[in-house]
Amino acid sequence: MTELSEPSEELRPRNEEASATVTDAKQAATTTKVDADTIKAIDAIDGSEGTDTLKYSLLGPSLLKAGQDTVDQSKVSEIIYNASKGSKFFAREEERDRQHTIKIEQIQAKKAQLEKLDLTRDRRNADALLAQFELGRNLTQSIVHVDCDAFYASVEQLDRPELANLPFAVGGGVLTTCNYVARKFGVRSGMAGFVAKKLCPQLILIKNNFDKYNAKAREIREILAEYDPRFESASIDEAYLNITEYCEKHGMSRADAVNKMRKEVHETTQITVSAGIAANSKLAKICSNRNKPNGQFELANDRDAIMEFMKDLPARQVNGIGRVFERELAAAGVKTCGDIYEHRKYLRQLFGEKAYEFLIGIYLGLGRTYIQPAEGYERKSVGTERTFRDMNDPAQLREQLRKTAEDLEADMKKVEVKGRTLCIKLKMHTFEVLTRQVSTPRAVCLADDLYKYSLPMLAKLEQDFPGIRIRLMGLRCTHLVSTKKVDTMAFFGLKKQQESSDGAGQYPSDAMTDRKRKAELDGQWEVWPEEEFLNHEPSPDIEARPPTADPVDDEETRAHGKEIVPNPKKEATPGEGEWFDCPICGRPQSTDERQLNEHIDLCLSRRAIRDTLQEAQEQQPPPLARGLTPETKRLKTGNEKRRGRPSGTSDPKQRKLFFGTS
DNA sequence: GGGGGAAGGACCA
DNA sequence: TTCCTGGTCCTTCCCCC
Ligand SMILES: Nc1ncnc2c1ncn2[C@H]1C[C@H](O)[C@@H](COP(=O)(O)OP(=O)(O)OP(=O)(O)O)O1
Ligand SMILES: [Mg+2]
Secondary structure, three states: OOOOOOOOOOOOOHHHOOOEEEOOHHHHHOOOOHHHHHHHHHHHHHHOOOOHHHHHHHOOOOOOOOOOOOOOHHHHHHHHHHHHOOOHHHHHHHHHHHHHHHHHHHHHHHHHHHHHOOOHHHHHHHHHHHHHHHHOOOOOOOEEEEEEOOHHHHHHHHHOHHHOOOOEEEEOOEEEEEOHHHHOOOOOOOOEHHHHHHHOOOOEEEOOOHHHHHHHHHHHHHHHHHHOOOOEEEEOOEEEEEOHHHHHHHOOOHHHHHHHHHHHHHHHHOOOEEEEEEOOHHHHHHHHOOOOOOOEEEEOOOHHHHHHHHHOOEHHHOOOOOHHHHHHHHHOOOOEOOHHHHOHHHHHHHHOHHHHHHHHHHHOOOOOOOOOOHHHOOOOEEEEEEEEEEEOOHHHHHHHHHHHHHHHHHHHHHHOEEEEEEEEEEEEOOOOEEEEEEEEEEEEOOHHHHHHHHHHHHHHHHHHOOOOOEEEEEEEEEEEEEOOOOOHHHHHOOOOOOOOOOHHHHOOOOHHHHHHOOOOOOOOOOOOHHHHHHHHOOOOOHHHOOOOOOOOOOHHHHHOOOOOOOOOOOOOOHHHOOOEEOOOOOOEEOOOHHHHHHHHHHHHHHHHHHHHHHHHHHOOOOOOOOOOOHHHHHHHHHHHHHHOOHHHOOOOOOOOOOOOOO
């Protein structure tokens, strides 16, 4: 699983001072002008015809990062521009910039059009939405966002303390991060190594060592768990915690608790972290950037304080608003979150329903107030891609495809999944990206199959783009089917798929696993407990049945799984003790791990048999009637209804929506 | 009008 | 001379029911 961290920023206009509580002493000293610069840059953008937007874009996505206070952005931008000029990468960026500019003009034209119309209805709708969201506001929780400082660099520095005062960066062709000394030169994550060298010729480059970072991240998480055992790691160096309970139990203020936590992390792991404390995750995330490095910032759980906080907040600082959307919003007149209100009646028509709701939520400073461990989350795809020297020889391309397929097989084995959709990605020498996908007739994971199904896509692309020259190739599988025995997802009743890891009988290519094919329920199933069993298959005798021949019987498949995650349904009435709802049959079960697993095994194997039978009958769908069987379809919709609010998904990086009222 | 697949793209670390 | 990698979600288009 990949994971990482976040951006940063500071500067608070005077008027926010009153509402936002600064909880770290060193804060006052470190104010920056990045915000101001950013705004200036955007202002410049609006009507400009020149290279301003391109230069701004070339600054990279992380210009809001901490440690830039003393940087002369325009000088940096000039150096980057000159270093990049003339390259293919640059040409591509120019083209993108042109496209964006066209889109901006369309937005402006549309807005001008809308201004002539009577938008009373749209304004009323927006007000209704505001009112509705307001009802869901929850100010009862204390959410903390923790973010390690210059994470990879800090970890490297532990092994090489002599680097402490020298500018250094981690990464190869592109930097993953750099220390704060290097940031003074304008060096940032995501920047090309050679550009960074132009900005800072003495810059020392260190290779990535992900195992080391992951190990360190685990150490840090161990400490976080003391403060909230159900914390959510959002990336390798970031986590959300709900410390409401902790503070209550220990009679501590939130700021004190977080100070203590940060101190503890520093003392035991030697890594400094920054934190934001607020009423919800979105605000906490913004706050954690304010006193970076090694600082914290608290925003009171108070509506007025929050509204004041959002009022002058540059939209770009909100997670989910990047370089492009920032420009588009600016074109519509929205630069700060506070600006959203006066333009509310246009937003839906200009940016669509989702973005509109997202923005309204931002204006109100709403966000998730429930935090849940990431283990309860189901991965959606696995993929691998590699950049190499330009290539256009068909034989070589096939060889590369084969390699990619093998890499992907290894990754899929590691995370124990197969996929029903295979996606190929090519980046041409011009940096233009092409993707093609197919649904495979069966879930696949073996290199032979991955190759077999992706080759025709490659061939087609070669045909459509004669003489195609490629600098990157990737493969990705989606519509995953778990090959784990009982995976944790099951416990959330979200979705469960199971299949034999050796459903290989179908493929002539893998005779080696063939011996093992007992019940090959290669297909996936999706279980929506209530609907599926409570509605038409109560079958009271399930429990009584002996555990039917376990369909899964493979070494690796057995290795993992069987991990119990507490039911997130925390309202489990305390008086009655706790229970888990079986994700398969929906009935409450003992929380005893062994008993529960036994019960689930039973339910699962029962499902397995049923599905195998069913498959025998209705097998065909994939090729033509590709899509869901009527049953699955119904179940799927059922699920959506059941989960109700968008809330559910615990995707750490969920972008839009979710003003979870918990 | 809705579901789904396919292609492209924004965004995040 | 040179600009990564792995993942999520959204939008737009299309076909089909
Ligand atoms: N574009 C990227 N590609 C790959 N890895 C990245 C990228 N950006 C960041 N990372 C990695 C390296 C970082 O150390 C780690 C955490 O990211 P992030 O929190 O944004 O920065 P940081 O921790 O290095 O500095 P900061 O002090 O600003 O938080 O994720
Ligand atoms: Mg960080």
